[in-house]
Amino acid sequence: AAERFLQRKSQNVNLQDLVYGRPGRGGQDNAAKEGEDSASEEEGGDQEQDDDFFTIRGGGNKGSKRRGHSSSGGGDAESEDDDDDEDGGGGVGGGDRSKFYPDREALDDWEGTGDDCAIEAIRNKFVTGDWGSGAGANGAGGGGAGDG
Amino acid sequence: PNEPGAAVLRYKGSKHFRQRVVCSVLSGRAIRIDDIRPFPTTTDYQEEVQMGIMGHEAAFLRLVDKLTNGTQVEINETGTTLRFKPGYVTGGRESHDCGTSRSLGWFIEGLLPLALFSKTPFNLTLSGITNDDVDLSVDALKAVTLPLLKHFGVAEEGGLELKVKRRGAPPGGGGLVEFRCPIVRELKPIDFTEPGLIKRIRGNAYCTKVSPQIANRVAESSRGLLNRLLPDVWVHTDHHAGRTGGESPGFALSLVAESTTGVLLVAETAADKGTLPEDLGNFGSKLILEEIKNGGCVDSSHQSLAMLLMVLCPEDVSRLRIGKLTRYSVTYLRHLRDFFGAYFRLKPDPQTSTVLVSCQGIGFKNLSRGAT
Numbered sequence: 001a002a003e004r005f006l007q008r009k010s011q012n013v014n015l016q017d018l019v020y021g022r023p024g025r026g027g028q029d030n031a032a033k034e035g036e037d038s039a040s041e042e043e044g045g046d047q048e049q050d051d052d053f054f055t056i057r058g059g060g061n062k063g064s065k066r067r068g069h070s071s072s073g074g075g076d077a078e079s080e081d082d083d084d085d086e087d088g089g090g091g092v093g094g095g096d097r098s099k100f101y102p103d104r105e106a107l108d109d110w111e112g113t114g115d116d117c118a119i120e121a122i123r124n125k126f127v128t129g130d131w132g133s134g135a136g137a138n139g140a141g142g143g144g145a146g147d148g
Numbered sequence: 149p150n151e152p153g154a155a156v157l158r159y160k161g162s163k164h165f166r167q168r169v170v171c172s173v174l175s176g177r178a179i180r181i182d183d184i185r186p187f188p189t190t191t192d193y194q195e196e197v198q199m200g201i202m203g204h205e206a207a208f209l210r211l212v213d214k215l216t217n218g219t220q221v222e223i224n225e226t227g228t229t230l231r232f233k234p235g236y237v238t239g240g241r242e243s244h245d246c247g248t249s250r251s252l253g254w255f256i257e258g259l260l261p262l263a264l265f266s267k268t269p270f271n272l273t274l275s276g277i278t279n280d281d282v283d284l285s286v287d288a289l290k291a292v293t294l295p296l297l298k299h300f301g302v303a304e305e306g307g308l309e310l311k312v313k314r315r316g317a318p319p320g321g322g323g324l325v326e327f328r329c330p331i332v333r334e335l336k337p338i339d340f341t342e343p344g345l346i347k348r349i350r351g352n353a354y355c356t357k358v359s360p361q362i363a364n365r366v367a368e369s370s371r372g373l374l375n376r377l378l379p380d381v382w383v384h385t386d387h388h389a390g391r392t393g394g395e396s397p398g399f400a401l402s403l404v405a406e407s408t409t410g411v412l413l414v415a416e417t418a419a420d421k422g423t424l425p426e427d428l429g430n431f432g433s434k435l436i437l438e439e440i441k442n443g444g445c446v447d448s449s450h451q452s453l454a455m456l457l458m459v460l461c462p463e464d465v466s467r468l469r470i471g472k473l474t475r476y477s478v479t480y481l482r483h484l485r486d487f488f489g490a491y492f493r494l495k496p497d498p499q500t501s502t503v504l505v506s507c508q509g510i511g512f513k514n515l516s517r518g519a520t
Contacts, residue, residue, distance in 0.1 A: 100448030
């Protein structure tokens with residue numbers, strides 16, 4: 001349970017900041033976040049902000065934080081990581097693929113059996129699961145609600 | 149945001165080529181991409197160096213050029229710089245060879261948003277690879293991507309269709325599909341936040357130029373894990389030989405989980421050299437379980453498309469629940485901001501470990517469509 005709590009807490013980072021940049025970094029970001037209606041005013045500044053953005057992306061603080069987030073989520077986007085290292089080789093992926101493709105190693109152990117195996121954890125997402133269990137369909141994600 | 153006079157957006161690198169071109173056409177903003185696979189500064193000359201734009205990117209540009217009017221494309225000699233000034237989407241009947249470096253899914257997924265806002269409906273005959281392990285396959289497009297459009301009010305009167313005439317596995321390709329898409333005046337904002345419960349899983353195991361038994365073995369082994377959770381699992385098998393089988397042997401599996409609220413999640417995998425059918429089926433079933441675990445109302449492969457369409461909605465708020473935000477979606481969000489000035493609100497929901505995304509549409513209208 002403690003582990004799950006930690007996982008949830010780490011997922012609670014502000015996704016908006018991760019995507020659009022942290023509010024402290026520049027006035028423009030702040031303005032943009034506060035009101036969508038100000039979008040037209042910042043049209044001019046847009047360009048500059050972008051350059052800023054693209055130099056930062058890939059390395060440094062922000063990237064690592066994002067990575068930290070995704071790995072704490074457990075077995076997900078890590079394989080999409082071709083973001084940074086792609087330019088030279090130009091592999092097939094080319095970074096331009098929307099298809100989800102997790103690492104084979106990062107997959108949950110779905111073969112497992114027993115009461116707390118991966119399959120039991122998502123049982124309540126199915127119509128065959130336990131409907132009555134409090135949070136129902138929504139709660140099933142946490143895998144907590146089921147009583148077997 | 150649709151003023152043609154707006155400044156040229158500049159990008160660097162070969163990443164997200166398709167996103168940028170598509171957003172450029174939709175927003176009417178010209179783009180310039182530099183350093184597309186530039187000559188590497190450090191390299192041992194043993195390995196083959198790929199410079200400039202690649203075959204599929206060129207094919208995509210040619211196809212966009214065919215389907216639009218007034219598009220200007222300039223590429224420098226080495227192919228490392230692209231200047232793209234978008235025109236208007238005219239659509240119509242075209243046929244195009246998409247080559248064999250990326251599958252048809254990559255092309256169709258990119259074109260979908262353009263097709264909706266075209267002057268005349270798209271009626272395309274595309275040839276190339278129908279199923280590979282990199283992009284969405286034609287099966288996934290048919291089973292999940294096109295139905296997703298219906299949430300946005302597309303195709304209530306029909307006309308949305310993807311017909312697979314011939315299968316084509318990599319590397320030879322040789323597949324042939326017909327793609328038809330209706331046009332809309334504007335989209336309908338979505339409120340799609342209730343994932344519901346998974347009630348059935350459907351699948352399609354296809355094989356071409358191999359023994360028909362292979363598809364059966366894939367289908368059989370994919371059911372194993374899933375049947376522990378759900379009795380209603382049905383995997384269709386689809387064997388091709390001869391003329392409809394394309395140029396290369398191959399087989400693949402695509403699984404679709406369907407929920408009580410109409411949510412469709414897809415996961416798929418295709419065979420590599422030497423893959424056992426049993427392993428493929430088993431791996432496919434793990435992938436779909438992974439998607440179900442992630443939750444949300446669209447699977448990870450469709451996050452980006454849904455987000456783009458949310459931005460193109462009328463000036464009303466769209467809400468969507470997704471599982472984990474993928475890397476690809478994050479860059480897509482940034483592109484949507486660059487091109488359309490659209491910001492999303494992302495609210496993690498720790499209870500279900502999903503993310504609620506919402507944004508206000510920019511009031512995008514299909515101006516080129518004739519009055520009806």
